[in-house]
Amino acid sequence: MTSNESGRFRRLGEEGRSRLVFSIDGQPAEGCKGDSLLVAMLMQIRHLRSSEFGDGNRAGFCLMGACQDCWVWTDTGERLRACTTPLAAGMRIATKAPEQAWPSLA
Amino acid sequence: MAEPRIVIVGAGPAGVRAAETLVASGVRPIVIDEGGRDGGQIYRRQPEGFRRSYASLYGSEAGRAEDMHRSFDALRDRIDYRPETLAWGIWEKQLHLLQGSRTSAVDFDALIIASGATDRLMPVRGWNRAGVYSMGAAQIALKSQATAIGKRVVFMGSGPLLYLVAAQYSKAGAEVAAVLDTSPFHLRVKALPQLIARPDVLLKGLALTLKLRRGGIEIQTGITPVEIEGRPEIGVETIRFRTSKGKVRTIACDAVALGYHLRPEAQLADLARCEFRFDAQTRQFFPVKDADGRSSVAGVYLAGDGALTLGADAAEVAGRLAALAVLSDLGRQVAGVQVARLRRRLRIFERFRRGIAAAFPWPAGAAAALGEDTVVCRCENITAGELRAAVSDNGAVEINRAKAFSRVGMGRCQGRYCGHAAAEVIAACAGVPVEAVGRIRAQAPVKPLIIGAESDAEQAA
Ligand SMILES: Cc1cc2nc3c(=O)[nH]c(=O)nc-3n(C[C@H](O)[C@@H](O)[C@H](O)COP(=O)(O)OP(=O)(O)OC[C@H]3O[C@@H](n4cnc5c(N)ncnc54)[C@H](O)[C@@H]3O)c2cc1C
Ligand code: FES
Numbered sequence: 331m332t333s334n335e336s337g338r339f340r341r342l343g344e345e346g347r348s349r350l351v352f353s354i355d356g357q358p359a360e361g362c363k364g365d366s367l368l369v370a371m372l373m374q375i376r377h378l379r380s381s382e383f384g385d386g387n388r389a390g391f392c393l394m395g396a397c398q399d400c401w402v403w404t405d406t407g408e409r410l411r412a413c414t415t416p417l418a419a420g421m422r423i424a425t426k427a428p429e430q431a432w433p434s435l436a
Numbered sequence: 437m438a439e440p441r442i443v444i445v446g447a448g449p450a451g452v453r454a455a456e457t458l459v460a461s462g463v464r465p466i467v468i469d470e471g472g473r474d475g476g477q478i479y480r481r482q483p484e485g486f487r488r489s490y491a492s493l494y495g496s497e498a499g500r501a502e503d504m505h506r507s508f509d510a511l512r513d514r515i516d517y518r519p520e521t522l523a524w525g526i527w528e529k530q531l532h533l534l535q536g537s538r539t540s541a542v543d544f545d546a547l548i549i550a551s552g553a554t555d556r557l558m559p560v561r562g563w564n565r566a567g568v569y570s571m572g573a574a575q576i577a578l579k580s581q582a583t584a585i586g587k588r589v590v591f592m593g594s595g596p597l598l599y600l601v602a603a604q605y606s607k608a609g610a611e612v613a614a615v616l617d618t619s620p621f622h623l624r625v626k627a628l629p630q631l632i633a634r635p636d637v638l639l640k641g642l643a644l645t646l647k648l649r650r651g652g653i654e655i656q657t658g659i660t661p662v663e664i665e666g667r668p669e670i671g672v673e674t675i676r677f678r679t680s681k682g683k684v685r686t687i688a689c690d691a692v693a694l695g696y697h698l699r700p701e702a703q704l705a706d707l708a709r710c711e712f713r714f715d716a717q718t719r720q721f722f723p724v725k726d727a728d729g730r731s732s733v734a735g736v737y738l739a740g741d742g743a744l745t746l747g748a749d750a751a752e753v754a755g756r757l758a759a760l761a762v763l764s765d766l767g768r769q770v771a772g773v774q775v776a777r778l779r780r781r782l783r784i785f786e787r788f789r790r791g792i793a794a795a796f797p798w799p800a801g802a803a804a805a806l807g808e809d810t811v812v813c814r815c816e817n818i819t820a821g822e823l824r825a826a827v828s829d830n831g832a833v834e835i836n837r838a839k840a841f842s843r844v845g846m847g848r849c850q851g852r853y854c855g856h857a858a859a860e861v862i863a864a865c866a867g868v869p870v871e872a873v874g875r876i877r878a879q880a881p882v883k884p885l886i887i888g889a890e891s892d893a894e895q896a897a
Contacts, residue, residue, distance in 0.1 A: 338566070338567060338585075338586060338671070338690070338691070339583045339584065339585060340586065340587050341582060342582050342583060342584055342609050342610060343488065343609075344482075344486050344487065344488065344582035346487075363485055364483035364484065364485045364486060365581065366581060373583075376567075377671065381564070383816070383817035385668065385817050386564070386566065386667075386669065387566045387668065387669055387670075387671060388564075389566035389567060389671060390569070391569055391570055391814065391853070392554065392555070392569075392572065392573050392849075393569065393570075393572070393576040393577060394477075394572060396852050396883070397570075397814075397815075397848070397849040397852065398848035398883070398884060399814065399815075399848070399849075416483075
């Protein structure tokens with residue numbers, strides 16, 4: 331799994347780790363054990379979510395749990411902070427918030 | 437007498453050295469960190485299963501990193517270490533915690549806040565595009581995940597991290613398109629008398645610049661950022677800036693690392709009702725502390741970059757000093773010579789800090805020049821024009837009032853990344869000094885409380 335052309339990030343080593351399968355918006359995806367969810371997603375696609383203000387896609391900003399720009403959702407509607415959540419096999423991730431099924435906790 | 441309850445927030449250099457000093461005096465502190473592993477920002481540990489050596493991960497700081505991690509490992513049985521735990525509020529002498537989805541509270545006799553720093557940001561048109569990251573983020577992607585934030589990265593901003601992270605990227609095999617520094621070179625020469633306070637660090641800095649140049653990487657100083665261009669769905673595609681000679685240039689890239697040195701994570705100090713002071717040189721507020729780290733509130737101590745941005749080595753010294761202050765205030769014997777020696781070292785770091793601040797100034801003037809439609813607050817998508825309107829329509833000059841009218845600083849980052857720039861925009865618009873605008877007051881919880889779902893996902897596998 332060397333650099334994926336469609337992804338935003340690029341791997342610079344540590345590629346011998348075992349693979350984990352997950353999905354993004356129903357599409358199958360693959361990451362490495364030890365990846366953060368943010369890194370695993372951005373190896374496949376170029377964004378994590380789109381801005382609720384219509385100014386385009388967002389792909390995180392601080393990578394240290396401070397900006398909260400990297401929120402994604404599970405298919406059951408739970409909100410995850412992608413940069414501090416480790417990738418786990420079988421995760422089913424959505425880049426859009428489930429329709430108001432979930433009150434904001436912010 | 438019952439054993440005093442001492443709590444340390446932060447397991448970075450400051451927190452680890454504070455814990456070590458307390459343990460050496462027979463005290464068992466509680467050490468809280470929201471991260472899964474110790475090390476803090478600079479000595480951040482990579483996840484289990486990664487194989488890179490200390491030398492390749494930490495470069496010239498490899499020895500220090502290893503020493504820090506060993507010291508912490510040796511402490512593990514003698515402290516109450518609580519990783520993955522967020523300290524989100526303080527009321528009186530009680531600290532409120534969140535671990536997973538469980539909240540709890542601990543009472544303390546003494547609290548050492550060693551919460552570190554985050555990047556200090558000045559907006560530029562287009563910084564809300566996907567592919568723009570903070571300078572620290574670029575480093576975390578590399579250190580903790582062995583990835584680059586893009587395939588062709590421009591580093592823009594100012595401060596030592598600009599050159600350090602660019603050099604780390606280049607060494608790791610990433611493509612560095614350019615290093616764009618807003619600080620003019622002559623300020624570095626002017627700051628030499630202060631920078632010489634730490635000749636070893638100064639030399640390392642010079643070596644970094646040389647290495648970048650030898651690697652054929654373009655370095656521009658004294659630039660003015662113009663715009664990060666791209667498309668809403670695609671993200672960053674090019675960056676436009678004005679050179680020191682006034683020529684407008686465009687460089688193709690798919691990622692930008694942006695940062696202007698650091699700001700303290702001082703929310704907990706604020707919630708503990710510590711006093712703050714304005715630092716005229718860097719144009720920001722720091723919590724007040726004495727030479728040893730006592731805040732203005734009895735029982736609350738401050739150490740490391742969370743109190744004053746002095747860097748990692750100073751954080752170790754400050755952590756030790758704060759622990760000694762705690763012990764001394766609790767009536768324990770503390771060696772005066774040791775305290776005096778540590779204080780002396782801290783004064784050298786302070787001189788160096790002033791040098792860095794003079795060499796790589798915060799570009800305050802850029803705030804006044806921000807176009808009306810440039811986004812200041814990335815969270816709520818609020819533009820400089822909307823913020824200025826809050827000032828002129830409502831006379832909101834104090835930043836917490838301007839926040840109420842414009843929502844700047846009300847978003848998910850709670851003003852961490854827009855607060856300083858917003859203050860400059862308001863000051864320039866109202867024609868008042870930036871200290872009169874003040875600072876965004878911290879609110880509990882210091883971060884939105886997120887309920888993790890990792891365990892559920894694992895079950896689903
Ligand atoms: C992203 C980044 C990269 C950096 N890289 C370098 C570098 O390469 N070289 C260099 O010289 N300096 C670097 N710095 C500067 C850095 O701050 C160091 O000077 C050093 O890490 C400071 O040590 P510290 O102990 O004060 O804080 P830190 O090392 O930042 O440690 C603070 C710790 O407190 C924890 N924490 C904070 N708030 C809470 C809370 N509310 N609840 C629970 N835990 C909390 C954090 O998780 C963190 O582990 C970097 C800073 C940042 C932000
Ligand atoms: S990228 Fe900032 S919180 Fe995740």
